[in-house]
Structures are given as C-alpha cells and as structure tokens.
Amino acid sequence: RLLAVERRTEGAASGLRGFFRSVAREYPDLTATLVEVAAGAGPEEVAAAVVTELAATDREPVVLTGGGTRRALRLTPTDLGALAATGAGPAGDGVAEAEAAGLDRDAVVLLVGGARGITARFARTIASVSRCRIELMGRTPVPAGAEDPVTAGAADRDALRAAFLRSGMTSPAEVERRVSAVLAAREVRDTVEGLRALGSQVRYHCVDVLDTEAVHATVKDIHAEHGRLDGVVYAAGVIEDKLIAEKPVESFRRVFTTKVGGARAVLDAVGALPTGPRFAVLFGSIAGALGNRGQSDYAAANDALEELGRRWSTPERRGLTVHWGPWAAAETNGGMVTPELMRSYAARGIKLIDPEEGPLSLLRELAWGAPEVHATVYTASGW
Known part of the structure; x- marks a missing residue:
C-alpha cells in the first residue's frame, strides 16, 4: 500500500491528486492514496487521518480529511442552469x-x-x-x-x-x-x-x-x-x-x-x-x-x-x-x-x-x- 499525506496549503499547485490518480490506474493491485489534511492540522489529527485511511476498505486515490470527517472527490454532472435553457x-x-x-x-x-x-x-x-x-x-x-x-x-x-x-x-x-x-x-x-x-x-x-x-x-x-x-x-x-x-x-x-x-x-x-x-x-x-x-x-x-x-x-x-x-x-x-x-x-x-x-x-x-x-x-x- 502507498499512502501519502499533503497539507492543503492555500495557493499550492503540487499536482499530487492527478499523480495519485494515475498511480492507481497503472498499478491496480496497489492501493495508492493521497490523504489531504488541513494546513493547520496538528500531529494528532494527521496521525488519526492516517489510521483512518489504513483501516478504510474502499480504494480512493484522493481523500480529504478534517473535523473528523473523510470524503472522496467525485465528478458530478451539472447543467448550466435556467438561463442557458430558457x-x-x-x-x-x-x-x-x-x-x-x-x-x-x-x-x-x-x-x-x-x-x-x-x-x-x-x-x-x-x-x-x-x-x-x-x-x-x-x-x-x-x-x-x-x-x-x-x-x-x-x-x-x-x-x-x-x-x-x-x-x-x-x-x-x-x-x-x-x-x-x-x-x-x-x-x-x-x-x-x-x-x-x-x-x-x-x-x-x-x-x-x-x-x-x-x-x-x-x-x-x-x-x-x-x-x-x-x-x-x-x-x-x-x-x-x-x-x-x-x-x-x-x-x-x-x-x-x-x-x-x-x-x-x-x-x-x-x-x-x-x-x-x-x-x-x-x-x-x-x-x-x-x-x-x-x-x-x-x-x-x-x-x-x-x-x-x-x-x-x-x-x-x-x-x-x-x-x-x-x-x-x-x-x-x-x-x-x-x-x-x-x-x-x-x-x-x-x-x-x-x-x-x-x-x-x-x-x-x-x-x-x-x-x-x-x-x-x-x-x-x-x-
């Protein structure tokens, strides 16, 4: 298993999300996950996020944590609203x-x-x-x-x-x-x-x-x-x-x-x-x-x-x-x-x-x- 932790720093442009998504596609037998924590997260919060992720049973290449929650990123179909349709x-x-x-x-x-x-x-x-x-x-x-x-x-x-x-x-x-x-x-x-x-x-x-x-x-x-x-x-x-x-x-x-x-x-x-x-x-x-x-x-x-x-x-x-x-x-x-x-x-x-x-x-x-x-x-x- 490959696990990395990144702090969500304002203005950062690391590209790690895209990289880990590609790792997951190239190595289907490897569980590769990027865990993003808040910029101000302390050691205990980071450790808790890592433990939670190690215990997870799903295979998500990128997860966001904070405030005791864990969420994955999903594409959502969205229309352009009423103005575009009328x-x-x-x-x-x-x-x-x-x-x-x-x-x-x-x-x-x-x-x-x-x-x-x-x-x-x-x-x-x-x-x-x-x-x-x-x-x-x-x-x-x-x-x-x-x-x-x-x-x-x-x-x-x-x-x-x-x-x-x-x-x-x-x-x-x-x-x-x-x-x-x-x-x-x-x-x-x-x-x-x-x-x-x-x-x-x-x-x-x-x-x-x-x-x-x-x-x-x-x-x-x-x-x-x-x-x-x-x-x-x-x-x-x-x-x-x-x-x-x-x-x-x-x-x-x-x-x-x-x-x-x-x-x-x-x-x-x-x-x-x-x-x-x-x-x-x-x-x-x-x-x-x-x-x-x-x-x-x-x-x-x-x-x-x-x-x-x-x-x-x-x-x-x-x-x-x-x-x-x-x-x-x-x-x-x-x-x-x-x-x-x-x-x-x-x-x-x-x-x-x-x-x-x-x-x-x-x-x-x-x-x-x-x-x-x-x-x-x-x-x-x-x-």
Whole structure:
C-alpha cells in the first residue's frame, strides 16, 4: 500500500491528486492514496487521518480529511442552469454565448498555444461569432515571407521528406525535425489567414512560455496595442507518455513545467495589467481529473492548473480549468491524443469530442457557467 499525506496549503499547485490518480490506474493491485489534511492540522489529527485511511476498505486515490470527517472527490454532472435553457439560452451557433461572455468586435482575446490544434479551433469559433481581435502566442517559429521553394510544392509529410532528401540532407532525425517544423509553420499561417478571413484582426507572437520576461513583455505589448485584454485561453503543453516505471525524471519535469510554469507566467503577466481580463481558461485534460495510464506527469500538470486558476480568480474575474476528454481530429487541425491513445480509447468504448461542438461547449460555459466554478470536465462519453 502507498499512502501519502499533503497539507492543503492555500495557493499550492503540487499536482499530487492527478499523480495519485494515475498511480492507481497503472498499478491496480496497489492501493495508492493521497490523504489531504488541513494546513493547520496538528500531529494528532494527521496521525488519526492516517489510521483512518489504513483501516478504510474502499480504494480512493484522493481523500480529504478534517473535523473528523473523510470524503472522496467525485465528478458530478451539472447543467448550466435556467438561463442557458430558457429565453437567453444558446441558439446553437454561439452568437448568443459570445455576447453573454462579453466578446464583440472590440474585445481582445489572447490564446497561448492557440495557433495550432484544438485551441486554433476555438479561435476560429470566436472569430466567426464575434469578429473579436485575436492575439496568438506560440513557440512555433514562422519565417517571414513565402515558404522556401525547396518545400513549397511538397503537400504532405512524405513529400517533404523526399524534398529534404533531394536537397542533400542525410540525417533521418534532422529530416524529421525539419519536416515537423515546416508543417507546424504552415498550420500557424493557415490559422492566421483563416481568422483574418473570418473578420478578426490577428497577430502572432513567437514566444516560449517558459521565458517569463518574454511572456510579460508580450502581454504588455498586447495591452498597449489595444488598451484592453478581455480574455485568455492557455493551452500550451507537451506530451511524453510513458509508464511511471519507465519515465525519466527529466521528462516528467519537462511535461509538468511546460504546462504549469507557462500558465503561471501568463497568469502573473495578465494579473499585473492595469485592466486585466475577465476570464482565463486553462486547457487541462481529463487525465488530471481521473488519472490515466502512462500520463502521470501530464495528469499531475493538468491537476495543478486547477489551483492556479482558482488562485487567480477574484469576484471580478474567473479562472476556469477545463479538463477536456479526447478530441477527434478535424480537417484542419489534429486532436489532442496520440495514435496509441486513440486505439486505447476505441478499445474501451470512449467517444471523441466533435471538433465543432467542443468550442461551442466552452463558449456556453463562459456565458452561462457559474462564476464560482473553477474546474469542469467536458467529454463525449463516460470514462
């Protein structure tokens, strides 16, 4: 049996809940439990909590104790309330939701990691329903001017490989790196062009979220350009899935720090503005809420986002972590999961989020969700 005790310290973002949930999934024969006690709990209260947990017959990866009680955390299905279901509710196209969330042509939204993947899908949705001004931040370098003639005519990964090989490149690793870089730059360009075609003003900033000074400078530049910043969507992160027994410390640290350290830098930067955003959405993963085999680092990182968002929140602004289930790939953007995870989900009967419905569900949450709710799970099926 594996038992750990953590004090519930205000503002802590350890990610231990997500980690222990993944431990429980990777080691089904091991009872792994994180026992959370109040920050001011004395030795006797901690000892009593440990004894109680050792005597428990259920298998809970996370339990909260205090005042002589023990409780587990459970996901609870919750609707968006009467406002969303009646006269002011969704019309299905997202226009009413965008208006209720304060997104109009003058609004400014910063999307971090938002020029590719599912965040680009959300950017397209808010552009189509509000024409708001969009600022994109990502680490993909996008060369100025037209694409190199060596690769411009190569439409896919195989054609790009052949083009680089014809140019004299011999290292397979270097070829793959260059191919991925070209495809990523194309996706960023396509996103920017698509958003402009939908009527939004768009700028792209090439910034590493772990470069705190660059993040702060970019956020200040955005605010200086527009005189406002209405919302933030943070979706930066990396995935390096491996079972715990095979996971190098450096890999765990890289996955956790990219997600959590980057989010902290962005929230600190927008929090320092004279007039900051009304909402900050942090893209988490259902792995953080329920754990997942091979994703202990990713689960821990996405769990830690919850506390960052909760700590950032005030009565005037809402920090919301959305733990997404897996997304299906779209015509223009990929999903959130690797091919291996896709096969695993299919074998377990887990459905994928529709790429059109996902962004609309987030808009509905921003429009009609309770402001005191700081973490939610969206998925297409049970887990």
